[in-house]
Amino acid sequence: MKKHRGKPIVQITDPEIDRYSENHTTPESEALKELIKSSDEALEYIDMLSGRIVGQFLKMMVQISKAKRILEIGTFTGYSALMMAEALPEDGEMVTLEMNYKYQEIAQNHFDSFPNGSKIKVIKGNAQKTITTLEGEFDMVYLDGDKLQYEHYYGESMKRLKQGGLIIADNVLWDGMVLDPEDSKSRAIKNFNALVAKDERVEQVLLPVRDGVSVIRKK
């Protein structure tokens, strides 16, 4: 995704530091390397994919928290879903929401091709609606869908998150645009961050990693 085309973008971290960090982070499994390759062959841009640092971070959060049921908002071609599914136990479940037909098809092909893909269920349709129909509790939520709806997804996720569960939200610095928002997405992310900061039901840390990642724990 080419965000804020034509506008100056604040580089959150030094690109050399990013490269160094990536080179000192556990590489993806063969399945995930294959998924990246095939996504790259199928699509013109794959920069929506969370990438190794955020991906490995998500995987570790699943391992450390011993999450068994995870919700993801925004599947794309399945990178983060498969990354987290690799850390789930055999009877674990990943539910992921995606509205784009092409991405749904590519992601489902990936999930059908790799062993841990059987833990993943893609729910097709507009997540603004489908999230409201989900039943049961989740141990963890990865929020990576349309930025204008982060507040809505947060509210719906909190209803379904178990006590002590985690919401991990990506792109919360939005290329630094949250400091001085000039467009609706930047304003939406800024409002989302403010909402979380004043929500007494949670404690959170906003990490300046890649495009900003918040880890929010329901007390």
Ligand SMILES: C[S@@+](CC[C@H](N)C(=O)[O-])C[C@H]1O[C@@H](n2cnc3c(N)ncnc32)[C@H](O)[C@@H]1O
């Ligand atoms: C940043 S990408 C997700 C990347 C993915 N989590 C990964 O790491 O590979 C965001 C995804 O959200 C999807 N999306 C955007 N708005 C949506 C909506 N209203 N309902 C469902 N999916 C949506 C987009 O089609 C896109 O695939």
